Amino acid sequence: MIRFDKVDKSFRSHSALREVDFELATGIVALLGRNGAGKSTLLSILAGLAAESAGTIWLDGTELRRSRRVLRAATTLLPQDLRVDPKVTGRALVHYLLKLRRRPFGDLDELFALFGLTGVCDRPLGSLSGGTRQRVGLVYVFAADTPVLLLDEPTQGLDPWERLRFTEYLARVAADRLVVYSTHVVADVEAIAERVLVLDQGGLVHDGSPQDLLARTPPVWVAEGDQEVASSLGSRVLVTAMKRIGDDSYRLRWLGERVYGHARPAEPSLSDAYIAVTGERA
């Protein structure tokens, strides 16, 4: 559906994306990376809002030239911080956006109900919580019904129930379309993503299934120790978790070698794997 061939993106002297290669078909693709890794830049290019500095982009087998009108028509982006008019109601916003994009309205009431917005979709957006506004954005994205949906941290501000509703619906709609969403919530990736792209400093450092990412994890170790042990480990290995379990007692989890005699092996998690591939940058 969409193919990136050695795509670079630079802002003046700063390189935001470096030789990014991938091909995306239908399904759910999670985009992971630290702040500044280039996730939003990548989504902007996928949405046809930003142009690459070098490389080639293909949509349905056709190389995209200067115009991105076709790409914009095929995609719907939900930005991370959707800026809305606080005086406009959720229903009016969704209607306006669909009209702007010349998309059919479909059964909006069903979507509002699905996302628990039936009682609030006629209230001004300024009076709604951040999570509720985010759900209005999700209604717009799903109502737009384009072949490609791009979601920038869509679960931000959603409570666990809302998140569950979202992931259930996402799994349903992804059967015949491409959904790319960036997130910092590794639990979301484990729950629904079929494929994970990990960006680090503008480069693509992983492209595969969550299981492939897990397989790349170095040995994981867990041990308990005092403050001295914790400090010592922190300076020698990549600690992925530290929990205080008592007075001057900590449980630590790290990647790599068994540098502490009392350590025992542990099952790697996707969070461990993500930290491992994105390195040790501070």
Next chain:
Amino acid sequence: MRSFRFSALALPVGALPLAAGWGSGSYGRPPFGVGTVALGVHWIMDWLVPVCVAAVLAFGTAGTGLDRRIAASGASDLRILWWRTHWTAILGSIVACGSCAYSLAGMSGEPFPDLLAPGLAGVLFALLVANVVVSRFAAGPGVALAAATSITGTVAIGPYLTPFTDVPAIDPTLSNWMRGVPDRGSILSSGSIAWIGAGVIAVVLARMCPRDIAWLPWTAVEDASDDSI
């Protein structure tokens, strides 16, 4: 969608003392046979009104409206969308220009069409400038205000201040008077047509070059700003 910065309406308030002074005939040295009030109301319609419209539209519409990342994915181009999104402010400017010309004509005894035609031409030019500054270059409110008022001011005022050259002026009557000639010019001048034509060409060029908004630098920077890249 609400999309206008209403504080922009405060900008013309700063021009009111000037308008009141000109309107009361306190300034200007007209040629023999032309009243100072007549000269003043032409100044108001030919200079102040277009510059005020440029200021209000440029400052009022810069960076407002729908989230650009969503708007840019619309079927309509952002630069065309500006006209649709801000039609109430645009219509308001035209109505204000008409009512200003009507009241000044009643006050000064000048023919209404003689005040309306150059005023409307100046306002139309100001709208075209505001469109290019805001929607093509995506300037912030302050920069948009400065750029739009400078360009509109240069075109609206410049020709009258250079009476010994052939720079086309929007109002031939005022142009004559500024050169000490008491004759009236035609209502529809070649200057109006030339400047509005230049404005339309600028709008069309802004739409066509570059042809795709993905290549506009502001879009890329703004869209990625939440991620520090």
